[in-house]
Amino acid sequence: MTALTKYTRLEATGLWRPTTEGQRKEVIVSIGKATLTISDLNEQAITHWSLAALARANPGERPAIYHPDGDPSETLELPADETEMIDAVETLRRAVARARPRPGRLRWLGMAASFAAVAAVLVFWLPGAMRDNTLRVVPQVKRVAIGDALLARMERVTGPACTDPLGTSALRRLGTRLGTPKLAVLPGLSRPALHLPGGVIALDRAVLEDYEEPDVAAGYILSEVARRANQDPLDSLLQVAGPWENFRLLTTGDLAPAVLDDYAEHLMKTPPPPADTSQLLALFETAQLRSTPFARARDITGETTLDLIEADPMLGRQTEPLLDDGTWLRLQNICGG
Numbered sequence: 001m002t003a004l005t006k007y008t009r010l011e012a013t014g015l016w017r018p019t020t021e022g023q024r025k026e027v028i029v030s031i032g033k034a035t036l037t038i039s040d041l042n043e044q045a046i047t048h049w050s051l052a053a054l055a056r057a058n059p060g061e062r063p064a065i066y067h068p069d070g071d072p073s074e075t076l077e078l079p080a081d082e083t084e085m086i087d088a089v090e091t092l093r094r095a096v097a098r099a100r101p102r103p104g105r106l107r108w109l110g111m112a113a114s115f116a117a118v119a120a121v122l123v124f125w126l127p128g129a130m131r132d133n134t135l136r137v138v139p140q141v142k143r144v145a146i147g148d149a150l151l152a153r154m155e156r157v158t159g160p161a162c163t164d165p166l167g168t169s170a171l172r173r174l175g176t177r178l179g180t181p182k183l184a185v186l187p188g189l190s191r192p193a194l195h196l197p198g199g200v201i202a203l204d205r206a207v208l209e210d211y212e213e214p215d216v217a218a219g220y221i222l223s224e225v226a227r228r229a230n231q232d233p234l235d236s237l238l239q240v241a242g243p244w245e246n247f248r249l250l251t252t253g254d255l256a257p258a259v260l261d262d263y264a265e266h267l268m269k270t271p272p273p274p275a276d277t278s279q280l281l282a283l284f285e286t287a288q289l290r291s292t293p294f295a296r297a298r299d300i301t302g303e304t305t306l307d308l309i310e311a312d313p314m315l316g317r318q319t320e321p322l323l324d325d326g327t328w329l330r331l332q333n334i335c336g337g
Contacts, residue, residue, distance in 0.1 A: 012085035014038075015077040016046065029076065031088060036066075038076060049076075052096050054089070062086070131238050134250045140198070142253060143234055146260070147198030151184060153264035154202070158188040162205060167334025170327045174214065177322060178287055180221055187335050190268045193220040195227065197234040205335045211297055214322045214331065219294025222283040226275040237263050277307050285313035289322060 016027040016038050027046065028039045035048040053069040062080035066089065067073070078086050155161060162168075162185040175181040182199045189204035196202065201224045207217045238246045241259045249255055284291040291312045295305035302309050323331065 010085060010088055012078060012082040014079065014082065014085075017075050017077075020073045024077070027076075029078065029085060031092070036076075036089070047074075051092050054093060054096075056090075056093070064089070130243065130246050130250065131235065134238060134246055135232055135235055138234065138249065138253075144198035146234065146237070146255065147196035147200045149260050150196050150264050150267070151200060151202065153261055154186065154189070154268060157265075157268065158186040158190075161186055161202075162335035164330075164334045164336055166330040167332075170323065170331035171334060173327055174217070174221075174323060174331060178218055178221055178225075180225060183221070185334050191272065193224050194267050194272065195224040195233055196267075197232075197237060201225075208332050208334065211293075213293055214328050215290055215293040216297040218287070218289055218322055219284075219291065219297070222287065222289075223272075223275040223280060223294075225283055226279040227272060229279060230276060240266055277311075281308065281311055281313055288314065288319055290314040290319060 011028055011030045014027055014029045015024045017024045026041065028041065028043060030037045030039070031051075032048070034051055036051060036054060037048050038046045040046055049066075049068055055067055055069040055072075057065040057067055057072060057075065064078045064080075064086045066076045066078070078089070151161070167185075171183050171185065172181070175183045180199075180201055182201065184200055184202045185205055185208065186202055187205050189202060191204065192207050193201060193203050201221055203217060203220065207220050208214075211217070237255075238249070240263055241255065245255055245259050281291060291308045292315070295308035295312075296302060299305045322328075
Protein backbone atom coordinates (compact mmCIF):
# COMPACT_ATOMS: atom_id res chain seq x y z
CA MET A 1 0.00 0.00 0.00
CA THR A 2 1.68 3.24 -1.14
CA ALA A 3 -0.08 5.39 1.44
CA LEU A 4 1.32 3.26 4.28
CA THR A 5 5.03 4.04 3.79
CA LYS A 6 5.07 7.48 5.47
CA TYR A 7 3.16 6.20 8.52
CA THR A 8 5.06 3.01 9.39
CA ARG A 9 6.93 4.63 12.36
CA LEU A 10 3.95 6.65 13.65
CA GLU A 11 2.73 6.07 17.23
CA ALA A 12 0.11 7.69 19.45
CA THR A 13 -1.60 7.19 22.77
CA GLY A 14 -5.26 6.36 23.07
CA LEU A 15 -7.96 4.79 25.20
CA TRP A 16 -8.96 1.20 24.45
CA ARG A 17 -12.02 -0.58 25.81
CA PRO A 18 -12.46 -4.34 25.12
CA THR A 19 -16.25 -4.39 25.64
CA THR A 20 -19.11 -2.00 26.23
CA GLU A 21 -19.00 -2.73 29.97
CA GLY A 22 -15.19 -2.91 30.11
CA GLN A 23 -12.88 -0.36 31.70
CA ARG A 24 -11.09 2.02 29.34
CA LYS A 25 -7.35 1.51 29.31
CA GLU A 26 -4.56 3.81 28.12
CA VAL A 27 -2.71 2.20 25.26
CA ILE A 28 -0.07 2.87 22.59
CA VAL A 29 -1.30 2.73 19.00
CA SER A 30 1.03 2.04 16.05
CA ILE A 31 0.49 1.35 12.38
CA GLY A 32 1.80 -1.87 10.85
CA LYS A 33 1.80 -3.19 7.27
CA ALA A 34 -1.86 -4.05 7.26
CA THR A 35 -2.92 -3.62 10.86
CA LEU A 36 -3.40 -1.15 13.63
CA THR A 37 -1.50 -2.51 16.64
CA ILE A 38 -2.78 -1.72 20.14
CA SER A 39 -0.20 -2.25 22.94
CA ASP A 40 -0.09 -1.57 26.68
CA LEU A 41 2.30 0.98 28.16
CA ASN A 42 4.93 -1.75 28.43
CA GLU A 43 4.68 -2.13 24.64
CA GLN A 44 3.11 -5.58 24.93
CA ALA A 45 0.64 -6.09 22.07
CA ILE A 46 -2.93 -6.41 23.26
CA THR A 47 -4.69 -6.79 19.89
CA HIS A 48 -4.33 -6.14 16.16
CA TRP A 49 -7.03 -4.56 14.10
CA SER A 50 -7.08 -4.99 10.34
CA LEU A 51 -6.93 -1.68 8.51
CA ALA A 52 -9.24 -3.15 5.90
CA ALA A 53 -11.87 -3.85 8.58
CA LEU A 54 -11.58 -0.65 10.61
CA ALA A 55 -14.72 1.46 11.11
CA ARG A 56 -15.19 4.89 12.67
CA ALA A 57 -18.05 5.46 15.08
CA ASN A 58 -18.07 9.30 14.87
CA PRO A 59 -16.94 10.47 11.41
CA GLY A 60 -15.61 14.05 11.40
CA GLU A 61 -15.61 14.43 15.20
CA ARG A 62 -12.79 14.59 17.74
CA PRO A 63 -11.76 12.61 19.73
CA ALA A 64 -11.93 9.96 17.03
CA ILE A 65 -13.51 6.65 18.03
CA TYR A 66 -12.77 3.47 16.03
CA HIS A 67 -13.90 -0.12 16.28
CA PRO A 68 -13.52 -3.34 14.27
CA ASP A 69 -16.06 -3.42 11.46
CA GLY A 70 -19.11 -5.31 12.71
CA ASP A 71 -18.13 -5.14 16.44
CA PRO A 72 -18.87 -1.67 17.90
CA SER A 73 -18.48 -2.95 21.46
CA GLU A 74 -14.65 -2.88 21.28
CA THR A 75 -13.45 0.69 20.79
CA LEU A 76 -10.31 2.76 20.45
CA GLU A 77 -10.45 6.47 21.23
CA LEU A 78 -7.75 8.73 19.82
CA PRO A 79 -7.59 12.13 21.56
CA ALA A 80 -8.13 15.29 19.59
CA ASP A 81 -4.49 16.29 19.98
CA GLU A 82 -3.30 13.12 18.19
CA THR A 83 -4.02 14.86 14.92
CA GLU A 84 -1.26 13.17 12.94
CA MET A 85 -2.37 9.65 13.90
CA ILE A 86 -6.03 10.40 13.23
CA ASP A 87 -5.18 11.85 9.82
CA ALA A 88 -2.97 8.83 9.07
CA VAL A 89 -5.73 6.36 9.99
CA GLU A 90 -8.27 8.26 7.87
CA THR A 91 -5.88 8.37 4.92
CA LEU A 92 -5.31 4.63 5.13
CA ARG A 93 -9.02 3.92 5.49
CA ARG A 94 -9.71 5.92 2.32
CA ALA A 95 -6.94 4.10 0.45
CA VAL A 96 -8.35 0.76 1.51
CA ALA A 97 -11.86 1.82 0.48
CA ARG A 98 -10.65 2.83 -2.99
CA ALA A 99 -8.86 -0.49 -3.46
CA ARG A 100 -11.79 -2.56 -2.21
CA PRO A 101 -13.88 -4.28 -4.96
CA ARG A 102 -17.31 -2.74 -5.41
CA PRO A 103 -19.81 -5.53 -6.16
CA GLY A 104 -22.52 -3.04 -7.05
CA ARG A 105 -20.37 -1.23 -9.57
CA LEU A 106 -19.11 -4.50 -10.99
CA ARG A 107 -22.65 -5.76 -11.23
CA TRP A 108 -23.73 -2.63 -13.10
CA LEU A 109 -20.71 -2.87 -15.35
CA GLY A 110 -21.53 -6.52 -16.01
CA MET A 111 -25.14 -5.68 -16.79
CA ALA A 112 -24.07 -2.84 -19.08
CA ALA A 113 -21.66 -5.14 -20.90
CA SER A 114 -24.41 -7.73 -21.27
CA PHE A 115 -26.86 -5.17 -22.64
CA ALA A 116 -24.18 -3.88 -25.01
CA ALA A 117 -23.51 -7.40 -26.25
CA VAL A 118 -27.23 -8.04 -26.78
CA ALA A 119 -27.62 -4.69 -28.55
CA ALA A 120 -24.66 -5.50 -30.80
CA VAL A 121 -26.25 -8.83 -31.70
CA LEU A 122 -29.59 -7.15 -32.43
CA VAL A 123 -28.04 -4.36 -34.51
CA PHE A 124 -25.25 -6.12 -36.37
CA TRP A 125 -25.95 -9.86 -36.47
CA LEU A 126 -29.67 -10.44 -36.14
CA PRO A 127 -30.88 -8.42 -39.17
CA GLY A 128 -28.48 -10.20 -41.52
CA ALA A 129 -29.22 -13.62 -40.03
CA MET A 130 -32.98 -13.02 -40.19
CA ARG A 131 -32.70 -11.79 -43.79
CA ASP A 132 -30.70 -14.87 -44.78
CA ASN A 133 -33.32 -17.10 -43.18
CA THR A 134 -36.13 -15.22 -44.94
CA LEU A 135 -34.45 -15.63 -48.32
CA ARG A 136 -34.21 -19.37 -47.70
CA VAL A 137 -37.83 -19.92 -46.72
CA VAL A 138 -39.83 -17.52 -48.92
CA PRO A 139 -41.25 -19.68 -51.75
CA GLN A 140 -41.03 -18.78 -55.41
CA VAL A 141 -44.76 -18.19 -55.65
CA LYS A 142 -44.47 -15.46 -52.99
CA ARG A 143 -41.51 -13.91 -54.81
CA VAL A 144 -43.58 -13.80 -57.99
CA ALA A 145 -46.45 -12.14 -56.10
CA ILE A 146 -44.08 -9.52 -54.69
CA GLY A 147 -42.61 -8.86 -58.13
CA ASP A 148 -46.07 -8.50 -59.65
CA ALA A 149 -47.10 -6.11 -56.87
CA LEU A 150 -44.02 -3.95 -57.45
CA LEU A 151 -44.64 -3.91 -61.20
CA ALA A 152 -48.26 -2.81 -60.63
CA ARG A 153 -47.05 0.06 -58.44
CA MET A 154 -44.51 1.20 -61.04
CA GLU A 155 -47.24 1.19 -63.68
CA ARG A 156 -48.99 3.96 -61.75
CA VAL A 157 -46.03 6.19 -62.64
CA THR A 158 -44.80 4.75 -65.94
CA GLY A 159 -48.16 3.92 -67.44
CA PRO A 160 -49.51 0.39 -67.96
CA ALA A 161 -47.20 -2.26 -69.39
CA CYS A 162 -47.35 -2.42 -73.17
CA THR A 163 -49.53 -5.30 -74.35
CA ASP A 164 -49.93 -5.07 -78.12
CA PRO A 165 -50.68 -8.72 -79.05
CA LEU A 166 -48.15 -8.99 -81.89
CA GLY A 167 -45.54 -7.16 -79.85
CA THR A 168 -46.20 -9.34 -76.83
CA SER A 169 -45.66 -12.45 -78.95
CA ALA A 170 -42.36 -11.01 -80.18
CA LEU A 171 -41.36 -10.19 -76.59
CA ARG A 172 -41.95 -13.80 -75.61
CA ARG A 173 -39.70 -14.94 -78.44
CA LEU A 174 -36.96 -12.58 -77.26
CA GLY A 175 -37.30 -13.88 -73.70
CA THR A 176 -37.15 -17.50 -74.86
CA ARG A 177 -34.08 -16.78 -76.95
CA LEU A 178 -32.25 -15.23 -73.97
CA GLY A 179 -33.53 -17.65 -71.32
CA THR A 180 -35.47 -14.85 -69.58
CA PRO A 181 -39.13 -15.60 -70.20
CA LYS A 182 -40.53 -12.99 -67.79
CA LEU A 183 -40.17 -9.68 -69.61
CA ALA A 184 -42.30 -6.55 -69.42
CA VAL A 185 -42.09 -3.29 -71.36
CA LEU A 186 -43.12 -0.05 -69.63
CA PRO A 187 -43.78 3.14 -71.58
CA GLY A 188 -42.13 5.55 -69.11
CA LEU A 189 -39.59 3.68 -67.01
CA SER A 190 -36.96 6.06 -65.62
CA ARG A 191 -34.06 3.71 -66.40
CA PRO A 192 -33.39 1.33 -69.31
CA ALA A 193 -34.13 -1.84 -67.37
CA LEU A 194 -34.54 -3.29 -63.89
CA HIS A 195 -35.23 -6.69 -62.36
CA LEU A 196 -37.78 -7.63 -59.72
CA PRO A 197 -38.30 -10.54 -57.33
CA GLY A 198 -39.89 -13.50 -59.03
CA GLY A 199 -37.78 -13.21 -62.19
CA VAL A 200 -39.45 -10.27 -63.96
CA ILE A 201 -37.18 -7.95 -65.98
CA ALA A 202 -38.83 -4.66 -66.95
CA LEU A 203 -37.61 -2.67 -69.97
CA ASP A 204 -38.22 0.91 -70.92
CA ARG A 205 -39.79 1.20 -74.39
CA ALA A 206 -36.84 3.35 -75.49
CA VAL A 207 -34.44 0.38 -75.51
CA LEU A 208 -36.65 -1.12 -78.23
CA GLU A 209 -37.69 1.95 -80.17
CA ASP A 210 -34.46 3.96 -80.24
CA TYR A 211 -32.12 1.33 -81.72
CA GLU A 212 -31.98 -0.43 -85.06
CA GLU A 213 -31.21 -3.91 -83.75
CA PRO A 214 -32.47 -6.03 -80.84
CA ASP A 215 -28.92 -6.73 -79.57
CA VAL A 216 -29.05 -3.51 -77.54
CA ALA A 217 -32.21 -4.53 -75.71
CA ALA A 218 -30.66 -7.97 -75.21
CA GLY A 219 -27.63 -6.30 -73.61
CA TYR A 220 -29.80 -4.47 -71.10
CA ILE A 221 -31.63 -7.69 -70.31
CA LEU A 222 -28.39 -9.64 -69.81
CA SER A 223 -27.05 -6.82 -67.61
CA GLU A 224 -30.01 -7.33 -65.27
CA VAL A 225 -29.40 -11.08 -65.33
CA ALA A 226 -25.79 -10.44 -64.26
CA ARG A 227 -26.88 -8.12 -61.45
CA ARG A 228 -29.50 -10.61 -60.31
CA ALA A 229 -26.82 -13.31 -60.13
CA ASN A 230 -24.81 -11.15 -57.72
CA GLN A 231 -27.67 -10.23 -55.40
CA ASP A 232 -31.09 -11.74 -54.87
CA PRO A 233 -33.64 -9.01 -55.73
CA LEU A 234 -35.66 -9.96 -52.66
CA ASP A 235 -32.52 -9.39 -50.58
CA SER A 236 -32.23 -5.88 -52.03
CA LEU A 237 -35.86 -5.18 -51.12
CA LEU A 238 -35.43 -6.40 -47.54
CA GLN A 239 -32.30 -4.32 -47.03
CA VAL A 240 -34.22 -1.20 -47.98
CA ALA A 241 -37.39 -2.20 -46.09
CA GLY A 242 -35.56 -2.89 -42.80
CA PRO A 243 -35.67 -5.58 -40.09
CA TRP A 244 -39.29 -5.05 -39.04
CA GLU A 245 -40.67 -5.69 -42.54
CA ASN A 246 -38.27 -8.61 -42.83
CA PHE A 247 -39.81 -10.05 -39.65
CA ARG A 248 -43.29 -9.33 -40.99
CA LEU A 249 -42.59 -11.20 -44.22
CA LEU A 250 -41.01 -14.09 -42.34
CA THR A 251 -43.92 -14.49 -39.93
CA THR A 252 -46.97 -13.47 -41.98
CA GLY A 253 -45.82 -13.92 -45.58
CA ASP A 254 -46.75 -10.33 -46.47
CA LEU A 255 -45.17 -6.90 -46.79
CA ALA A 256 -46.89 -3.63 -45.93
CA PRO A 257 -48.33 -1.87 -49.03
CA ALA A 258 -46.45 1.31 -48.08
CA VAL A 259 -43.18 -0.63 -48.13
CA LEU A 260 -43.88 -1.87 -51.65
CA ASP A 261 -44.76 1.68 -52.72
CA ASP A 262 -41.51 3.04 -51.29
CA TYR A 263 -39.39 0.29 -52.81
CA ALA A 264 -40.95 0.70 -56.25
CA GLU A 265 -40.07 4.40 -56.06
CA HIS A 266 -36.57 3.53 -54.84
CA LEU A 267 -36.00 1.22 -57.81
CA MET A 268 -37.01 3.83 -60.33
CA LYS A 269 -34.93 6.59 -58.73
CA THR A 270 -31.75 4.71 -57.83
CA PRO A 271 -29.12 4.11 -60.53
CA PRO A 272 -28.25 0.42 -60.77
CA PRO A 273 -24.80 -0.81 -59.75
CA PRO A 274 -22.55 -1.67 -62.70
CA ALA A 275 -22.87 -5.24 -63.91
CA ASP A 276 -19.77 -7.37 -63.56
CA THR A 277 -18.06 -7.21 -66.96
CA SER A 278 -16.70 -10.74 -66.94
CA GLN A 279 -20.11 -12.15 -66.00
CA LEU A 280 -21.82 -10.04 -68.64
CA LEU A 281 -19.40 -11.12 -71.37
CA ALA A 282 -19.95 -14.74 -70.37
CA LEU A 283 -23.71 -14.24 -70.79
CA PHE A 284 -23.20 -12.72 -74.24
CA GLU A 285 -21.06 -15.68 -75.21
CA THR A 286 -23.62 -18.20 -73.93
CA ALA A 287 -26.34 -16.42 -75.90
CA GLN A 288 -24.08 -16.21 -78.98
CA LEU A 289 -24.60 -12.45 -79.13
CA ARG A 290 -22.31 -9.51 -79.87
CA SER A 291 -21.62 -7.18 -76.96
CA THR A 292 -20.41 -4.30 -79.18
CA PRO A 293 -23.87 -2.91 -80.12
CA PHE A 294 -24.82 -2.74 -76.46
CA ALA A 295 -21.49 -1.10 -75.57
CA ARG A 296 -21.93 1.53 -78.31
CA ALA A 297 -25.51 2.21 -77.19
CA ARG A 298 -24.29 2.99 -73.70
CA ASP A 299 -21.39 5.14 -74.91
CA ILE A 300 -21.18 6.01 -78.59
CA THR A 301 -17.49 6.87 -78.21
CA GLY A 302 -16.75 3.51 -76.65
CA GLU A 303 -14.42 5.08 -74.08
CA THR A 304 -16.28 3.90 -71.01
CA THR A 305 -17.31 0.54 -72.49
CA LEU A 306 -14.05 -0.38 -74.19
CA ASP A 307 -13.80 -3.69 -72.30
CA LEU A 308 -17.12 -4.84 -73.80
CA ILE A 309 -15.94 -3.89 -77.29
CA GLU A 310 -12.45 -5.33 -77.20
CA ALA A 311 -13.56 -8.55 -75.49
CA ASP A 312 -16.69 -9.04 -77.61
CA PRO A 313 -17.05 -12.85 -77.58
CA MET A 314 -18.48 -12.83 -81.10
CA LEU A 315 -15.80 -10.57 -82.56
CA GLY A 316 -14.89 -11.83 -86.05
CA ARG A 317 -17.51 -14.60 -85.90
CA GLN A 318 -20.67 -15.05 -87.90
CA THR A 319 -23.80 -14.97 -85.72
CA GLU A 320 -27.43 -15.65 -86.37
CA PRO A 321 -29.72 -12.61 -86.00
CA LEU A 322 -31.25 -12.42 -82.54
CA LEU A 323 -34.70 -11.88 -84.09
CA ASP A 324 -35.81 -11.77 -87.70
CA ASP A 325 -36.74 -8.36 -89.09
CA GLY A 326 -40.48 -8.89 -88.91
CA THR A 327 -40.42 -10.02 -85.29
CA TRP A 328 -38.13 -7.13 -84.35
CA LEU A 329 -40.48 -4.59 -85.97
CA ARG A 330 -43.44 -6.04 -84.12
CA LEU A 331 -41.48 -5.84 -80.87
CA GLN A 332 -40.57 -2.22 -81.52
CA ASN A 333 -44.31 -1.46 -81.86
CA ILE A 334 -45.35 -3.25 -78.67
CA CYS A 335 -46.37 0.07 -77.13
CA GLY A 336 -48.40 1.05 -80.16
CA GLY A 337 -45.79 3.01 -82.13
